[in-house]
Amino acid sequence: MKKTEVCLTVNGVTHHLGLSPNALLLNVLRDELGLTGAKYGCGTGQCGLCTVLVNGRAVLSCLTLAVAVDGADIVTVEGLSRPDGSLDPIQEAFLDHGAIQCGYCTPAMVITAKDLLNRNAHPTEPEIREQIEGTLCRCTGYLSIVRAIKSCGDRAGAPAPRPSPMKKSR
Amino acid sequence: MNTRILKAEFDYFAPASIGEALALIAQNGPTARFIAGGTDLLVQMKLETVAPGCLISLMKISELSVLKREKGFLRIGAAVTWDRILAFGSEDRSYPALDDAVRCLGKVQVRRMGTIGGNLCTASPAADSAPALLVYDSRVRLVSARGRRTLLLDKYFLGVQQTARAADEIMTEIRIPAPRPDVGGAFQKLARVGADISKISCAVAVERKGRVCVSCRVAMGAVAPVPLMIRGVPEFLQEKTVTASLLVTAGRMISDEIRPITDVRSTAEYRKQVAGVLFRDVFQKAWTRAGGEP
Numbered sequence: 001m002k003k004t005e006v007c008l009t010v011n012g013v014t015h016h017l018g019l020s021p022n023a024l025l026l027n028v029l030r031d032e033l034g035l036t037g038a039k040y041g042c043g044t045g046q047c048g049l050c051t052v053l054v055n056g057r058a059v060l061s062c063l064t065l066a067v068a069v070d071g072a073d074i075v076t077v078e079g080l081s082r083p084d085g086s087l088d089p090i091q092e093a094f095l096d097h098g099a100i101q102c103g104y105c106t107p108a109m110v111i112t113a114k115d116l117l118n119r120n121a122h123p124t125e126p127e128i129r130e131q132i133e134g135t136l137c138r139c140t141g142y143l144s145i146v147r148a149i150k151s152c153g154d155r156a157g158a159p160a161p162r163p164s165p166m167k168k169s170r
Numbered sequence: 171m172n173t174r175i176l177k178a179e180f181d182y183f184a185p186a187s188i189g190e191a192l193a194l195i196a197q198n199g200p201t202a203r204f205i206a207g208g209t210d211l212l213v214q215m216k217l218e219t220v221a222p223g224c225l226i227s228l229m230k231i232s233e234l235s236v237l238k239r240e241k242g243f244l245r246i247g248a249a250v251t252w253d254r255i256l257a258f259g260s261e262d263r264s265y266p267a268l269d270d271a272v273r274c275l276g277k278v279q280v281r282r283m284g285t286i287g288g289n290l291c292t293a294s295p296a297a298d299s300a301p302a303l304l305v306y307d308s309r310v311r312l313v314s315a316r317g318r319r320t321l322l323l324d325k326y327f328l329g330v331q332q333t334a335r336a337a338d339e340i341m342t343e344i345r346i347p348a349p350r351p352d353v354g355g356a357f358q359k360l361a362r363v364g365a366d367i368s369k370i371s372c373a374v375a376v377e378r379k380g381r382v383c384v385s386c387r388v389a390m391g392a393v394a395p396v397p398l399m400i401r402g403v404p405e406f407l408q409e410k411t412v413t414a415s416l417l418v419t420a421g422r423m424i425s426d427e428i429r430p431i432t433d434v435r436s437t438a439e440y441r442k443q444v445a446g447v448l449f450r451d452v453f454q455k456a457w458t459r460a461g462g463e464p
Contacts, residue, residue, distance in 0.1 A: 001179040001180070001181075002181070004182075020179070021179075021180055021181060021182035021225070022175075022176040022177070022178060022179060022180065023176075024175065024176055026174075027174070027175060040174045042173065043172075043173025043174050043216060044173050044213045044216065044217075045209055045213055045279075045280060048277060048279055051279055057253075057282045058278060058279050058282060059279055059282050059283050060209070060279045060280070060283065062173075062174070063208055063209055063212045063213065063283070064208070064283070065176075065182065065208065065212070065225075067182050067184075068182075068184065068208070068227055068229065112278070112279075115278070116278075130278070131278055133277050133278070133363070133365050134276070134277020134278060134279055134280065134365050135277070135279075
C-alpha cells in the first residue's frame, strides 16, 4: 500500500506524516504521536471513547481515516490545558464534581462536553444528556458528569436566557 | 475480530468533482467503492464483511454538499452531514418528520460524520431517515458515466441493503417537494436507548382539514426487507373524519400489512403488536402539527 503524506495539526502542532490509507486517526494519535488520551473502546462507533475534535467538531477517531482529514485541525484532551499547565475549566469541573471514576471515558467525555460548550455556553440538562448520549461511561458515573458540565456552563458568565426561535410546527 | 485496526489494504482517492470520481470508479474496477462519512462502511471493513480494493471519498465534492430550497424542492446534497440537516430543520420547520428522525438518528459524533446519502446508499431496512423521506415523496438523483436520472425514493429500495443504484453510480442529492399547506408530519422510533438502531420506526405526513384527513402517507422502518411505504391505510383514511376508533382500525391494518422478522433487536411478534400503537402515536403527533381544530 502506497504511503501518502498527510498533514495534521494536532493540539496546535503541525505534523507531516507518511501514512497508509488504512491508518485510522485514533491509531495515528496514539501510536505515532504518543497522544494516548483518546481511547480505543469498541472500534465500531458505539462507545464514543475515541472522540476527538476535528475542525472543532466531535468525531469518532476510530472510524476516521487519517488520509481523509489531511490538513485538519485536531484537538485531543492533551490539547485542552493551557501552556502553563493549568487546566481548562471543563477539566476543573470534572475534578470538582468527582466526575471521574476509572477514568477510561474521561478524555472522550471532556472532549464531548467541550464540543457542546463551544457552541452553547449555557447548555440545559437535556442538552447535556443528549450530547453525551453516545459517549459511554462503564462506571455509570453520568450524574456527576452531567453536573460537572452543567456547572461549567453556569460558571461561564451570566446565565443567558435561551430563547428558542422555533416557528410553528407544520 | 480486531476492530482497533483496519487490516484491509486499499487505495484512497478524494476527488474534487463528480467527473473525476466517475473516472476513478471506472479505472479502479469492480472492487472500488464510494465512501462518504464512513460510519458504516469502515465498520463493515473492520468486520471484514466487505473488502474494497479502492475507496473513493465523495466528501470533497462541493456539488454534493448543497442544502437549499429551489423551485418547489428542498435539495439536500448526498454528502450533507446530519448535523447540518438538523441545524437547517431548527430554522425551517417544513419537514418535522425528517427533523424528528435526524434527532434520534445517532449520537452527536455520528451526526457530525454520517451523511444522508450514505444512509440511503447503505439502505438498511432500519435506516431512520428513510420513512421520513418516503412520506415526503422524496426523490434521489443519481449520476454515472451513462447520464443522470431521478428516482422516486419509493422505487429506490429493492431489498436488504439492495438499491436501484448501480455500483458505479453516485447519489448526488435528495429532493424533497415543498409540502402543501395544512400538512403535518412526525416520526418516532422504538429503540433500546436513544442513539440505538431502531426496533421499529414510523413516519406520517397528513393533510388535515378540520377533523377530516384529506390525505396521508405512512412509512415504516425495520418491518420489511426495505423501508416500507404503507399502502392500505392512506386509502382507508382518505376523506374520513378522524376518530380514535378509526385509528385503532388503521393500526390493525398496519400490523397486518408489515412483514417483520425476528432479529437481535426485536421479535416479529413484538413488531407486529407494537406497529399499530406506534402508528397511532405518530399519526396523532402529525395530526396535531397539521393544526386545524384540536
